[in-house]
Amino acid sequence: xxxxxxxxxxxxxxxxxxxxxxxxxxxxxxxxxxxxxxxxxxxxxxxxxxxxxxxxxxxxxxxxxxxxxxxxxxxxxxxxxxxxxxxxxxxxxxxxxxxxxxxxxxxxxxxxxxxxxxxxxxxxxxxxxxxxxxxxxxxxxxxxxxxxxxxxxxxxxxxxxxxxxxxxxxxxxxxxxxxxxxxxxxxxxxxxxxxxxxxxxxxxxxxxxxxxxxxxxxxxxxxxxxxxxxxxxxxxxxxxxxxxxxxxxxxxxxxxxxxxxxxxxxxxxxxxxxxxxxxxxxxxxxxxxxxxxxxxxxxxxxxxxxxxxxxxxxxxxxxxxxxxxxxxxxxxxxxxxxxxxxxxxxxxxxxxxxxxxxxxxxxxxxxxx
Amino acid sequence: xxxxxxxxxxxxxxxxxxxxxxxxxxxxxxxxxxxxxxxxxxxxxxxxxxxxxxxxxxxxxxxxxxxxxxxxxxxxxxxxxxxxxxxxxxxxxxxxxxxxxxxxxxxxxxxxxxxxxxxxxxxxxxxxxxxxxxxxxxxxxxxxxxxxxxxxxxxxxxxxxxxxxxxxxxxxxxxxxxxxxxxxxxxxxxxxxxxxxxxxxxxxxxxxxxxxxxxxxxxxxxxxxxxxxxxxxxxxxxxxxxxxxxxxxxxxxxxxxxxxxxxxxxxxxxxxxxxxxxxxxxxxxxxxxxxxxxxxxxxxxxxxxxxxxxxxxxxxxxxxxxxxxxxxxxxxxxxxxxxxxxxxxxxxxxxxxxxxxxxxxxxxxxxxxxxxxxxxxxxxxxxxxxxxxxxxxxxxxxxxxxxxxxxxxxxxxxxxxxxxxxxxxxxxxxxxxxxxxxxxxxxxxxxxxxxxxxxxxxxxxx
Numbered sequence: 159x160x161x162x163x164x165x166x167x168x169x170x171x172x173x174x175x176x177x178x179x180x181x182x183x184x185x186x187x188x189x190x191x192x193x194x195x196x197x198x199x200x201x202x203x204x205x206x207x208x209x210x211x212x213x214x215x216x217x218x219x220x221x222x223x224x225x226x227x228x229x230x231x232x233x234x235x236x237x238x239x240x241x242x243x244x245x246x247x248x249x250x251x252x253x254x255x256x257x258x259x260x261x262x263x264x265x266x267x268x269x270x271x272x273x274x275x276x277x278x279x280x281x282x283x284x285x286x287x288x289x290x291x292x293x294x295x296x297x298x299x300x301x302x303x304x305x306x307x308x309x310x311x312x313x314x315x316x317x318x319x320x321x322x323x324x325x326x327x328x329x330x331x332x333x334x335x336x337x338x339x340x341x342x343x344x345x346x347x348x349x350x351x352x353x354x355x356x357x358x359x360x361x362x363x364x365x366x367x368x369x370x371x372x373x374x375x376x377x378x379x380x381x382x383x384x385x386x387x388x389x390x391x392x393x394x395x396x397x398x399x400x401x402x403x404x405x406x407x408x409x410x411x412x413x414x415x416x417x418x419x420x421x422x423x424x425x426x427x428x429x430x431x432x433x434x435x436x437x438x439x440x441x442x443x444x445x446x447x448x449x450x451x452x453x454x455x456x457x458x459x460x461x462x463x464x465x466x467x468x469x470x471x472x473x474x475x476x477x478x479x480x481x482x483x484x485x486x487x488x489x490x491x492x493x494x495x496x497x498x499x500x501x502x503x504x505x506x507x508x509x510x511x512x513x514x515x516x517x518x519x520x521x522x523x524x525x526x527x
Numbered sequence: 528x529x530x531x532x533x534x535x536x537x538x539x540x541x542x543x544x545x546x547x548x549x550x551x552x553x554x555x556x557x558x559x560x561x562x563x564x565x566x567x568x569x570x571x572x573x574x575x576x577x578x579x580x581x582x583x584x585x586x587x588x589x590x591x592x593x594x595x596x597x598x599x600x601x602x603x604x605x606x607x608x609x610x611x612x613x614x615x616x617x618x619x620x621x622x623x624x625x626x627x628x629x630x631x632x633x634x635x636x637x638x639x640x641x642x643x644x645x646x647x648x649x650x651x652x653x654x655x656x657x658x659x660x661x662x663x664x665x666x667x668x669x670x671x672x673x674x675x676x677x678x679x680x681x682x683x684x685x686x687x688x689x690x691x692x693x694x695x696x697x698x699x700x701x702x703x704x705x706x707x708x709x710x711x712x713x714x715x716x717x718x719x720x721x722x723x724x725x726x727x728x729x730x731x732x733x734x735x736x737x738x739x740x741x742x743x744x745x746x747x748x749x750x751x752x753x754x755x756x757x758x759x760x761x762x763x764x765x766x767x768x769x770x771x772x773x774x775x776x777x778x779x780x781x782x783x784x785x786x787x788x789x790x791x792x793x794x795x796x797x798x799x800x801x802x803x804x805x806x807x808x809x810x811x812x813x814x815x816x817x818x819x820x821x822x823x824x825x826x827x828x829x830x831x832x833x834x835x836x837x838x839x840x841x842x843x844x845x846x847x848x849x850x851x852x853x854x855x856x857x858x859x860x861x862x863x864x865x866x867x868x869x870x871x872x873x874x875x876x877x878x879x880x881x882x883x884x885x886x887x888x889x890x891x892x893x894x895x896x897x898x899x900x901x902x903x904x905x906x907x908x909x910x911x912x913x914x915x916x917x918x919x920x921x922x923x924x925x926x927x928x929x930x931x932x933x934x935x936x937x938x939x940x941x942x943x944x945x946x947x948x949x950x951x952x953x954x955x956x957x958x959x960x961x962x963x964x965x966x967x968x969x970x971x972x973x974x975x976x977x978x979x980x981x982x983x984x985x986x987x988x989x
Contacts, residue, residue, distance in 0.1 A: 298595060302596070302719070303716055303717065305621070306618045306621050370543065372923070373926065374930075378948055379956060382956060383554070463810055467933055492818075495814060495815065499807075503803070506807075
């Protein structure tokens with residue numbers, strides 16, 4: 159890491175602190191629960207005394223207990239430290255896959271819209287008709303025929319939804335291949351009329367429709383229909399977060415597209431998708447990476463807010479937001495707010511600081527400070 | 528300009544239609560309606576038969592103008608009541624694809640249920656148990672579990688010496704169920720059938736009312752949705768407008784103060800504080816304020832929950848508002864604290880960029896005081912980004928108000944939404960989505976108009 163550091167200047171102390179904290183966060187969220195040293199707070203049958211103040215701050219010589227609650231206990235006597243660690247895992251399990259899904263959706267749609275625009279993609283009428291009917295048929299077989307399985311999956315939550323999604327994906331791919339074969343045959347026969355697909359238009363409308371309702375509201379609405387499960391929250395969050403990434407990628411690609419080297423590549427006869435993947439996208443990525451870092455912070459905050467409100471996050475998952483809620487029942491138990499709030503704020507702040515750092519590193523000319 | 532605003536408004540209509548239709552269909556697709564949820568809340572004590580009977584009063588309509596279904600399902604399955612039976616039959620039909628056997632099996636089961644009344648040797652308690660067992664078959668999905676349940680019913684009937692004919696019937700049912708799973712013809716499921724239902728369908732009715740502005744009736748308290756929303760909207764509006772005013776007043780003053788040269792040393796500290804405040808989620812700010820300023824454990828300065836007196840007789844309305852102000856203080860302070868860093872940062876940056884411009888240097892060179900330069904010259908020109916912020920900010924404020932209202936128990940849109948989500952009151956949910964979407968788009972249009980008024984040089988590109 160050190161040779162790169164010298165290029166972009168030294169790490170200032172807030173940046174070191176943020177990086178160190180994020181490493182600690184990852185360690186806590188991934189490694190500690192896996193080692194089994196600490197039991198999951200809601201599976202721990204032998205709970206301690208309720209509202210035990212943190213060990214560090216308790217000067218009384220109670221000393222009878224074998225367990226030391228470094229950060230105190232909550233209402234039912236669960237260790238706050240254990241909830242913090244498993245809450246970190248929950249935060250990670252929600253935010254990371256959701257951001258990954260949102261990024262994939264956003265980059266694909268954004269690059270379609272930005273790189274090809276309204277006139278870049280010409281499709282033969284045969285492909286259009288066949289594709290549309292194939293899409294309808296695939297939709298029928300993936301959702302209408304399998305609706306019983308889908309309902310079961312949504313009832314049981316977690317991984318059966320992913321399994322159903324996998325089956326649906328297979329069906330769609332199968333129909334895609336059949337459609338492609340039929341299209342090549344149709345073009346060979348002589349159906350060569352083509353039309354342009356206004357992709358940019360479609361994507362912009364989709365962004366506008368998703369953006370017409372405030373994000374938290376949309377997520378709360380959608381969660382009303384689904385069972386409380388982390389996978390549902392992940393999918394729904396991804397469905398509302400892709401727009402910002404798509405808009406960024408589109409904007410960047412619109413600028414990159416006009417640069418001379420892209421035109422040169424086009425003149426050289428390199429396939430468009432190859433130019434997009436090899437030349438254009440890498441140059442559009444820096445703002446996207448920064449947006450991902452900010453988005454992760456947003457999602458962690460969203461997860462905490464949802465679990466605080468008691469919406470969408472299942473009751474058996476440990477979460478920082480749920481821990482914080484405990485203060486409402488006992489305002490004197492300050493440790494229920496201070497520790498989770500600090501970890502939450504530090505995580506978001508560290509992500510923001512690292513995002514700024516990345517921004518500076520990736521585009522040194524655009525320094526704002 | 529007018530043309531652009533009109534275009535925006537025209538585009539708004541299909542967007543909102545699409546989203547509200549989506550909510551409508553989702554609410555229909557979810558198993559269990561509002562009524563079921565209410566019954567669930569008021570206890571399971573209500574007998575099952577009563578639940579079944581009350582649903583058949585209303586005529587059942589198809590959901591949409593047309594439907595696509597598998598050939599394995601019969602075309603009138605949507606009329607089947609109650610919903611659990613429909614789902615059960617659909618499951619059997621789609622998994623096994625031989626409708627005649629499924630229908631025969633269903634007929635036997637219902638016959639068993641109905642003839643239960645005429646059994647002479649059975650006590651009422653036994654009848655209830657048996658009826659419950661028969662009914663519970665409809666909620667099963669695994670074929671082995673169903674077979675076991677049928678066997679259990681048969682054993683019970685034999686043990687209690689039910690009439691021979693009745694036990695025979697149960698055996699017939701078992702055989703019929705075996706028939707269903709014996710001849711599975713999967714190819715039958717794969718053939719799609721399209722059926723046209725005409726205009727007398729649920730969506731058509733809902734949409735007709737929707738266009739007329741009638742959003743239906745809340746199933747939680749049987750009031751019209753518009754009335755429910757109007758009652759809550761006033762409070763949300765009050766909070767949003769007050770905090771919006773406070774945020775922008777403070778942000779402008781703060782950024783002008785920060786831009787003064789004399790603040791060189793305190794600037795870094797204030798900016799750092801704002802930066803870290805930006806990462807604190809709103810609900811933590813609100814909760815900290817509640818705990819510190821409104822609980823008996825620490826400083827008890829403000830009332831915690833609710834809105835105070837609704838309306839005081841013999842006093843003008845503004846007096847009521849004055850009484851409500853202490854209740855609103857903490858919510859407004861939390862919203863302001865949560866949004867201030869972002870807005871201040873943006874305005875401060877706009878001012879910083881303007882300070883390098885020629886006209887500012889000219890003004891300074893003329894010998895104008897820093898105060899005049901900042902207030903008259905710079906501020907005017909920083910107005911444009913402020914306008915964009917102002918309206919882009921409104922949705923964020925609404926979202927914030929949702930959390931704040933839930934935490935402080937203020938009867939506004941946010942609290943309404945929370946209750947709606949918890950009780951699955953879908954008509955109200957559609958209404959909230961519609962009105963908040965409207966607010967957001969109208970805010971954008973207002974931004975464009977303000978933009979136009981603030982700077983006539985701008986040509987808006989639609």
